[in-house]
Amino acid sequence: MSESDTNTPIYIPIDLQINTLSRLPVKSLLKFRCVSKLWSSIITSQNFQKRQLKIASSEAAPRLLIAFQDFYRRKLTIVSSPNPNASLSSSTSCCVVPYKDLSLLNVKGKKVYNAGRGLICVGGYTNVGLCNPSTRQLHAFPDYKFKDYPTVFPRPKYMFGYDLVEDQYKVLAVDDLPWRLEHKVIVLYGASRKDTYPPDSNSIIVSFDVRLETFDIIKVPSKILSMHYENMWIVRWMDPTDKILINYRGKIGVVEKPRKGSFRMWVVQDAENEEWSMKSFHLPQSAHGLDFNVMDTFYTGEICLVPKQLSDPFRLFFYNLDRKSMRSVTIEGLPMSELMRFRDVSVTVSDYYESLMFF
Template sequence: MQGLIKTITELPEMLVLEILSKLLVKSLTRFRCVCKLWSSSFETPNFITKHHQNNLKNNNLNLILKRSHGGTLDDIHYFSQLSTEKDQNFRVKHNIHLPFFENFVHATFIHGPCNGILCLAYLDGIGQNVALWNPSTREFKILPQSTIQRPHGPLEFSSFNSLGFGHDSQTDDFKVVRFVTNYYEENLDEGLLADWNSQVELYSLKNDSWKEISFPGVDGFASALFNNYVNGFIYCQAIAIDHLILSFDMVNENFSTSPLPEFGGSLEQYYLELLNFNGLLGAIFYPREGTDKSFDLWVMNGSWTKQFSVDSILGVERPLGFWKNGELFLESSDQELVLFDPSIQELTNLGIRAYQETMHITAYIESLVPLNGRSEHDECIIRRPVGGESN
């Protein structure tokens, strides 16, 4: 190793950095101690961008699975890092426990990834706790609570309903947008008066603060099952308005609406998930009832077109995410993680179990993006290697 490093350091600086930008984050972390130049170079925007572009080009995906082994939906959720080596068959490498979210009653939602960063959020009717996490550099940042003024009146409570996470390429900033509904109750002589109104809040990582932005007049529901950040926009399903998508522009910080594809069904009968499919907005539809599922994927590229249709997969409940060559991760009726290959119509059981509807799989590209947060160690985040124990 010493001979290799000596050879590299004798090469021109630009060539050295080009070589280093192709390495894994784990290797770069070790190489920080080689010299101050290397350590400082790894933190420059140009190197961070180059490193991420190389990973995108080579499709170097990593997998994290969120799940619960408990007996109820709201038992403690944890994360499992899955192996992506061909001969490992997605086995669990280690389990990750995040103490910041383990004292809450309900499950943590995952949004992203965006440039290798995950946004984790716990929502309830009282408040919301949000954190950003770079699982590659093992940096964790807890977002500050909002100080935005609520409208005057007899406020009963505020509900944090939906959240989106994305990147502003113009300012190189990461932003979180969320809908807030404020509920009011007032005892009057003629009875109880109940009312509500909505606000939209936007967090900027660069400013490390929240601000209020204009409410679009239409509420949106951004499912956390899939990554719905696509090329500078966050997409969600409009609430109470059928066949309409609400989108948020991360650069201009404004909302717009567009129609869903005419998929030939009703949203009362079919689930809808909006997702990033190879850099394009996708919409996947599947039946709400039954375990003999069909899946239709539509993609927006100027207009909606059907990408593919899977007529029938027996014994599965819901889709969880796509893999490198179009394979689809699914949750089986037995609450196990399975992989469906549409090219050969083959279903593979991966031997990983969880309590029903607690599985969420995230495929992300390694990134050196800093969060100005703290290390996993400082946040008491525990990674436990998995040897011969069960998945």
Template sequence: MARLPAKFLMKTHQKKRKERDRNEDEESDKSPSKLDPIPSDVEVEILSRLPGKSVIKFRCVSKMWSSIIRSQIFVDSFFSVSSRRSRFIIAFSNSRLFIFSSSHEGEESSSLAANLDMEIPSLTLAHGSNCPSLDGFIVSCHGAHFTICNPTTGQVITFPTKGTLTVLGYDPLHHQFKALSLLRSPSPPPGQDHYCEMHEVLTLGAGGESRNQVITPPYRPLTRGLCINGFVYYGAWSPAPTNPVIVCFDVRYERLSFIKVPKSVLSMQSDSMLIEYKGKLASIARPPFAPFHSFDLWILEDVKEHDWSKQTFELPFPLVNMTSPGTNKAGEIIFAPKTLPHDAQPFFILYYNLERKDIRRVQIHGIADDQGFRRRYRLSGSCCVSISPHHVESIASF
């Protein structure tokens, strides 16, 4: 028999090997052990359900994930999912601002565990001021500057302002933040130097900053600002205590107007607390110069007609050094301390049930409840506290 050339045998071997490899690949494709690629919409759904800080870290996994996470579509999707698991923010300061957060409690829970989210150097809370949570950002106004931070991303930005008091508003339709800075009146009433009639509106965003001025009749601001559904509200006298009003700032159209209120709705800041109650503006008004053992709940039922309703509630025991940051999802009114205790003791938040007219205590573990707390965070003296009951994680950036 004639011997086949080696070159021919090698080609025949290579052909059979390719056929064998192709058959193995086909069998492998049919095998249930081979995983198909995860559809991109499923990846987005999975990522949007993760904790915000984990999502931020996953931007480094690949260019594709980074592109997905940074897209506006995913930022909005994450915020939508995060809105269903809002968190409890506790901020306090002592030459630095500390921001703790905790998941919400159930109606029968008696305690929460708080964890440090971020620390911002050289930022303090003035007595009676607050750090409200707005669309995932925490806002702090101190002097002629106000600071916006995102505890999820760690981003911190400070803006200079011309006024001594600044409140931040958010337009949910155009996803736009605007800061309303109150300027001192150039010609205040005799004997008064803290009236204002001029305002500067600072529009914030990736497209840069723009400034606009708004002028109103002179008034004296009394309470902290509160943003609800694109409107900023705060209490004032215009121009005297005999004429109390709610100042209403329309964030989208940059217009200010006054809402008439009954005289007992507004007193000094320590005695009148503006909150959001079931989507409406409300005021918790306590009797001035008296122990805090009862309060009136005033609710703005109709903005256009300036129509208010009133309910009076008795507390089971008087409250000392406490204010109200708002309500929980069940509609219970939250009362919280204004300052941290000087020594180690349980830190409690109180929930008042309007239907049962009773109070339950919820202890916040991890806040001032051990001997090493002040030493651990290098705290001394009095520390002002601010609480936001409905903080939502956001991965958006300015």
């Protein structure tokens, strides 16, 4: 080989470059923006971002996104972790996620509302915005104001969704005080009718169509409520709900928090005809003494159970609704000694795909 041959640059077709780059981790792509102007323009383009997210969500398992929420200090510690898919054949299966695979991020705010397409909606009653944990970007929204109550402190709940047709992200804010029912322009959320007395006498489920920006109401039949209960979402007067809405095989599911080693799940089979089904589940004997919060269903079809009492190392439990078995996941390396000093800490867990989505 002559000297001129060794100095000849290798030509790589642009399509091959894009195809290769789109399969790299987000952390690498952020660094590769500095390689050349060409790569920077490719990586920061919207078409490439959509391509990268589509490949990531179709060819790889999602990561776990764990948020430790300190209500009083308004601090969020967000952890991105590999999503270990242990063998589900055994009810005692467990696995460990080491520290080297974790990514930690601190964000100002009180809670994580929901995650989707590589973004999360974070904040509290104020300081709300969309955050990309992978790129560490945060886009803040103006504080919520009610036109009819401009001087009254608002208490909205926020949720966001994606309109695939218009390629738009939309955030829904709903005030949760019974005497102020107002929304601005998803997801499903439990609610009660405000035009009845007492105001909690009719349980409903409200859905928001992100594309059409319209609401739909699903009635909760009284026959499925426990005896002496008038509302599915309230355990006792003014107590928070002990149930959570989940996606169960594409249908609306309602799961209650486990008590004394068991829990129930209701599934909406036919909303129009008020046809619901109910199943009971039992935890392994080893988990009977633990108090859990219920997260949504995950890509494995399991629901995630988070112990209310934090431990070091941190542990999660995944319950398989089909096999009626449970596995545990231990995540090592988290600063649990600091997190356990929070005065009022709560934890949320969700599936999460890393993306390059910029604002």
